[in-house]
Amino acid sequence: MSVDVDEDRAVIASVLAGDTAAFAVLVRRWQGPLVSMAWRYCRDRGRAEEMAQEAFLKAYRNLAQWRGDSAFSTWLFALAANVYRTELRRIPATMLSLDEIAEPPDERLSTTAYDDASRDEALRRAVLALPPKYRDAVLLFYFHEQDVPEAARTLRVPEGTLKARLFRGRELLRSKFSRPKRKSAPAAAAQFSAQQVKEAP
Amino acid sequence: MIRKLRNPKLPNPQLTDAQIDAALRAEHDGILPSSGFADAVMFAVQSEAPAPIPFPWKRAIPGMIAAAGALALLVALLVRVVSADRATAAAGNFGGLRTELAPLLHQAASPDAVWVVVSLAIPLVCLLVMRRVLFSR
Numbered sequence: 001m002s003v004d005v006d007e008d009r010a011v012i013a014s015v016l017a018g019d020t021a022a023f024a025v026l027v028r029r030w031q032g033p034l035v036s037m038a039w040r041y042c043r044d045r046g047r048a049e050e051m052a053q054e055a056f057l058k059a060y061r062n063l064a065q066w067r068g069d070s071a072f073s074t075w076l077f078a079l080a081a082n083v084y085r086t087e088l089r090r091i092p093a094t095m096l097s098l099d100e101i102a103e104p105p106d107e108r109l110s111t112t113a114y115d116d117a118s119r120d121e122a123l124r125r126a127v128l129a130l131p132p133k134y135r136d137a138v139l140l141f142y143f144h145e146q147d148v149p150e151a152a153r154t155l156r157v158p159e160g161t162l163k164a165r166l167f168r169g170r171e172l173l174r175s176k177f178s179r180p181k182r183k184s185a186p187a188a189a190a191q192f193s194a195q196q197v198k199e200a201p
Numbered sequence: 202m203i204r205k206l207r208n209p210k211l212p213n214p215q216l217t218d219a220q221i222d223a224a225l226r227a228e229h230d231g232i233l234p235s236s237g238f239a240d241a242v243m244f245a246v247q248s249e250a251p252a253p254i255p256f257p258w259k260r261a262i263p264g265m266i267a268a269a270g271a272l273a274l275l276v277a278l279l280v281r282v283v284s285a286d287r288a289t290a291a292a293g294n295f296g297g298l299r300t301e302l303a304p305l306l307h308q309a310a311s312p313d314a315v316w317v318v319v320s321l322a323i324p325l326v327c328l329l330v331m332r333r334v335l336f337s338r
Contacts, residue, residue, distance in 0.1 A: 016257070020246060020247060021243075023243065023246055024239065027242045028239050031239055031242070032233060032234060036231035036232060036233075039231055039232045040231070045235075048232065049234060049235065049238055052238075052242075053238075053241060053242050053245060056246070057245055057246065064257050119220075119224070124225060127225065138225065142226060145226075146222070170218065170221055173221060174215065174216045177216050
């Protein structure tokens with residue numbers, strides 16, 4: 001995500017001066033990260049694009065509020081994260097459908113590779129079932145390639161708060177995926193999602 | 202032996218941070234936007250183009266302060282002229298205000314003053330129309 005900050009600044013000045021078409025430069029430059037971030041929040045391509053479009057529209061409407069004291073990308077990601085959180089509050093992401101839950105592997109046939117891939121996918125989905133503040137911390141930490149300061153800026157929280165939420169989020173995931181009896185990872189994720197839904201007010 | 206086969210020793214099921222990192226790292230995740238995404242966004246942006254950007258108050262504030270200062274100065278001048286006129290009237294000389302305002306009234310009646318008024322009125326009208334367009338949506 002290398003950024004030409006000056007170029008962003010020049011484009012924004014053009015848009016603010018009335019050149020609406022110049023906004024396309026910003027859309028083309030930041031569409032990948034914004035859609036990718038939205039995908040992490042909902043894991044649905046169509047919805048991710050809708051949410052990213054909403055984030056761009058909100059950025060356009062509020063462009064004059066970007067003060068220029070931080071990188072445009074920081075401001076844009078924070079705004080997008082806010083839009084995505086609001087959207088998920090309105091319509092929560094689908095946790096797991098029956099089709100997406102793999103058959104429990106036969107232990108006699110199971111391979112380490114299958115187990116790892118299956119567990120990883122289940123883990124990624126289980127993140128969505130975490131309480132929102134832990135979910136956001138985990139999603140944005142990995143979205144920003146494990147950069148704590150950047151993730152903290154996007155969430156607009158101190159770095160210490162982000163680290164504490166990350167720790168707690170990881171602990172929750174660990175507790176749900178650690179089992180005394182062998183159980184398939186997707187089944188554990190499904191159980192975790194169901195439990196979170198039940199616990200939700 | 203049979204007992205061992207029925208209960209094979211499993212690897213430690215406790216997830217490590219490294220395993221969580223590996224599962225959630227950026228390179229394993231994310232999608233690319235579809236080809237028409239940017240166009241769709243720009244279409245949506247253009248659709249609401251008449252009301253794109255909020256009024257840039259921060260940039261306008263210095264001008265507003267200058268205008269308010271000029272207005273205050275004008276009011277102060279008028280107050281001064283009027284009070285001077287009252288003082289003159291109290292002293293029995295009724296020609297004070299007329300004497301002060303006579304050159305101003307003379308200039309106001311000249312053709313140049315009309316252009317000054319027009320040039321002041323045009324930005325005012327533009328500002329009012331712009332505000333009406335912006336806030337009517």
